[in-house]
Amino acid sequence: MRYELYYWSGIQGRGEFVRLALEQAGADYVDVARQPGGEAAMLRLLEGRGLAAAPFAPPFLKAGRLVIAQTANILLYLGARLRLAPKAEAGRLWAHQLQLTIADLVAETHDVHHPIAASLYYRQQKREARRRAAHFTAERLPKYLGYLESVLGRNPAGDRHMVWRALSYVDLSMFQVIAGLRYAFPRAMARLAPGHRRLAALHDRVAQRPRVAAYLASERRLPFNEQGIFRHYPELDA
């Protein structure tokens, strides 16, 4: 099956969690909005023309007749198919639960630079962003990283993976989050490094997997930038 991924063409954003899973699995997929005319096709689907199950927002995935939205839901669907998650119910739910916790962290990270409204520019909410950033780096970030580090430490199958004995989409997402947080908050992440050594080692192992490494070195991997979720504004990383 050829999967069609629909996501904004200029940012990694939430689409990146899906891209990493498709790339690591060597799946046949097309990143639709980055093709000529693709963004218009995406917007038509978002308007819901001819769809009973229209998505609220990108990313969404077309898989045959299915149109699946919400990042964690897409990964729930792809997980067993791409052998990136357990098939049994307990493991499937556990992987999904971790992915939803990562999604919460991602949303909070985004709102550090947009605490007032997504429709405003960062510079229009800079004062509030600075205040939120101080709480995020002092309270929320260590809380999330400490929890996720403990998940690795407690995995009965060993601390090289988040969910089970093998790579999962949660490991790939964890790589992306660590990479993004280091880009956005290099000082805070350096300060917090002693508390998440296992996550750092996981990040490095994922980056070195041949398919992930090839993807990261390709033009398909967009660079981090100041339009995405993870933005480097030095004043927010004091």
Next chain:
Amino acid sequence: MRYELYYWSGIQGRGEFVRLALEQAGADYVDVARQPGGEAAMLRLLEGRGLAAAPFAPPFLKAGRLVIAQTANILLYLGARLRLAPKAEAGRLWAHQLQLTIADLVAETHDVHHPIAASLYYRQQKREARRRAAHFTAERLPKYLGYLESVLGRNPAGDRHMVWRALSYVDLSMFQVIAGLRYAFPRAMARLAPGHRRLAALHDRVAQRPRVAAYLASERRLPFNEQGIFRHYPELDA
């Protein structure tokens, strides 16, 4: 099976979405933290003692040997078991996708009164909350309500339900969101009423279902208050 629900004892919060599903299904469950000693038991599980799969935060559900966290994940698990969601994959994913979109709306609603930090009181971030509220009621709220209204209108099985021909946990959650938004933002919701008549009718039908009505009239239903997600601060509903 007797389910054990773990959630903060003084608020409806995210636990309410699970309570409504358990109540509507007539499931055997105990609301652990509202029993004597229950909150301490919940905190022990949150610390992860003896658990490989410890939750990050309440609510979580014990179902036999499973411990499942993240509201939408709990409902994904309960859906087919309580006959509150389709069993087939396409319908299951669609219900879950809608629930995750509702979860995004709930998180944005919470952050209206807490745009800077959950660790601060509302009065410590009142100025920022007022600014965020103006954008929320003018932009985000109509966008979400318009989308969810269109989901009802497009349901091939009719506009009395969100997902399929019968009641689902998404309908129950939709009831809760409409009730909560009306409590928190009565003026904005009155102004937006012409745009979501189907959602309002769904809210009323759900409230009149015998088991839901009995639950709402019972002491098990906590009232809305200013510690939960949906808070009525008149200055945020201008």
